[in-house]
Amino acid sequence: MNFVIANPTGLCFGVRRAIEKLELALLENESVYALGNPIHNPKEVERLRGLGLKVALRIAEIPDGAVAFIRAHGISRGEYGELKGKCRVIFDGTCPFVRNVQKKAAELDREGYQVVVLGDLEHPEVRGILGHIAGEALVVKSENRIYLPCPCGKIGILSQTTQKEATLAALVSKFVFLAKELRVYNTICRATIERQEAVKKLAESVDALVVIGGKNSANTRVLVEISQSSGLDVTWIESAEELDEGWLRDKSKIGVAAGGSTPDWLVNDLTAKLEAVGSRRL
Ligand code: SF4
Structure with missing residues (x-):
């Protein structure tokens, strides 16, 4: 055989970069608090726990003055503000590509588009993206389940970085017939x-x-x-x-x-x- x-x-570029930042944080500090699992891999989290990693599921679980770590998936603007207010240092492992999706979502929202995100509503990356816009975004998992909450003529589509291109293409082809104006950002990561x-x-x-x-x-x-x-x-x-x-x-x-x-x-x-x-x- x-x-x-x-x-x-x-390992992709963004996760490797985040792990390196976390390892550096753990080298310089006795304990580091990650908001949520820092990487979607239980074995790696176990190894990092051995180096002093603490995983907090909510910001309230992080002690004042602690050292915090933000994973590659990123967080919402509100969460960032809260962390800044209570932590001594923040090691930000947000992947630059995820940050780009957050920026594009904010831009679409500001310009009056109904933001549509192809992705999983439960996924932290998607929750972080939604936390960068003031309006209500529509999150869809596939092209088959589309419910438009308003008769909005301007629709802006982007995607969670890990979705399939074929699904994004199918979603876009559906929205072409629903929107008066359509702007699409293919934010699926290379x-x-x-x-x-x-x-x-x-x-x-x-x-x-x-x-x-x-x-x-x-x-x-x-x-x-x-x-x-x-x-x-x-x-x-x-x-x-x-x-x-x-x-x-x-x-x-x-x-x-x-x-x-x-x-x-x-x-x-x-x-x-x-x-x-x-x-x-x-
Ligand atoms: S956006 Fe791409 S490079 Fe960044 S963490 Fe996600 S998969 Fe990795």
């Missing part, structure tokens, strides 16, 4: 698109695919969906220990893909395990 790794795969394309390509040449990444990671879920849609046998694991060797038994060529929030050390553990299984079969 051999294996091939999707290229590119794993890193996301490249990882999705790499998985599609890899799926054409392997017997099965292992996707490694947090079960709470939106971009990892999309990689799994893409792999499954190719008809392949796909397994989604968070760490190498979860990989069932029995599942590998009848397969000769395995594809490996990692979510944009999966750290290198978890991918390395997985490839070491695959190498070990492969060499036992020789």
